[in-house]
Amino acid sequence: MMNTLTRARISVESLLGQIQSPERGGTCVFVGTVRNDDGVAAIEYSAYDEMAVAEIDRMLEEAQARFPTARVILQHRLGLIPVGEASIAIVAAAPHRDEAFAACRYVIEEVKKRLPIWKKEMHADGTSTWVDPSGKQIAGGLRDT
Amino acid sequence: MTKVTVRFFARYAELAGCQTTSVAVPAGATVGDVVRRVREMVPGAASLPNRPLAALNLRQVKLDTRVSDGDEVALLPPLSGG
Numbered sequence: 246m247m248n249t250l251t252r253a254r255i256s257v258e259s260l261l262g263q264i265q266s267p268e269r270g271g272t273c274v275f276v277g278t279v280r281n282d283d284g285v286a287a288i289e290y291s292a293y294d295e296m297a298v299a300e301i302d303r304m305l306e307e308a309q310a311r312f313p314t315a316r317v318i319l320q321h322r323l324g325l326i327p328v329g330e331a332s333i334a335i336v337a338a339a340p341h342r343d344e345a346f347a348a349c350r351y352v353i354e355e356v357k358k359r360l361p362i363w364k365k366e367m368h369a370d371g372t373s374t375w376v377d378p379s380g381k382q383i384a385g386g387l388r389d390t
Numbered sequence: 391m392t393k394v395t396v397r398f399f400a401r402y403a404e405l406a407g408c409q410t411t412s413v414a415v416p417a418g419a420t421v422g423d424v425v426r427r428v429r430e431m432v433p434g435a436a437s438l439p440n441r442p443l444a445a446l447n448l449r450q451v452k453l454d455t456r457v458s459d460g461d462e463v464a465l466l467p468p469l470s471g472g
Contacts, residue, residue, distance in 0.1 A: 291399065364471075
C-alpha cells in the first residue's frame with residue numbers, strides 16, 4: 246500500500262500505474278509544485294501526520310461516494326522541497342473525463358481546506374516565513390486572527 | 391479532573407516552545423477551556439490566538455466541543471497544505 250505522506254520525490258508515473266485500468270478511459274492528474282515567489286528557494290512542509298493520514302482517508306472516501314465510478318489517489322510530500330519540485334499529486338481515473346476532472350477537483354479543494362499541513366518558505370537570503378493563506382502579514386511573522 | 395494531551399504544530403510549536411504538553415481541566419470542560427488553560431500555563435503560548443483552529447482526536451472541532459479524559463487536543467495554525 247502506498248504511503249499518502251512521503252519524504253521522497255513524488256512519482257506521478259507510479260501513481261498512474263496504481264489506478265489506470267482498461268475500463269477507466271479518462272485520467273486527470275493534478276500536480277502542485279513549489280513556486281518561485283519572491284526569493285523563495287524552497288518550502289519546508291510539516292504535518293500533523295496522524296491526522297493528515299486520517300483526513301486523506303476521509304476525503305478519498307467522500308470522493309468515492311460522490312463520484313462512484315471514479316478512483317482517486319493522492320500523495321503529499323513533506324520536508325524541504327526545492328522550487329520546481331512537486332509537493333502534491335492527485336490522480337483521478339474514471340470511465341469518462343467528467344467524473345475524473347470532478348473527483349480530482351473535489352479532492353484538491355478539500356486538501357486546501359482541511360489537511361493539517363503547513364508551509365514555511367525558505368528564502369535565498371536565509372530568512373524564512375510561515376505561510377498564512379489568509380495573507381495577513383505582520384512584521385516578523387504572520388498573524389492568525 | 392480531566393487530563394488531556396495538547397499538541398502544537400508549525401508556528402504554534404515555535405511560539406509555545408514545545409510540541410506537546412498535558413493539562414488538567416474540570417469535568418465537562420471544552421476544547422476552548424483547554425486552550426485558555428494552555429495559554430495561562432505554557433510560557434509562550436500566551437501569544438497564541440484566543441480562538442485557534444483545533445482538532446480533537448484527529449478531527450477538526452469547534453471550541454465548544456467537550457473533552458474527555460485521555461483525549462488529544464491539537465492547536466492548528468492556518469492550514470497551508472497542497
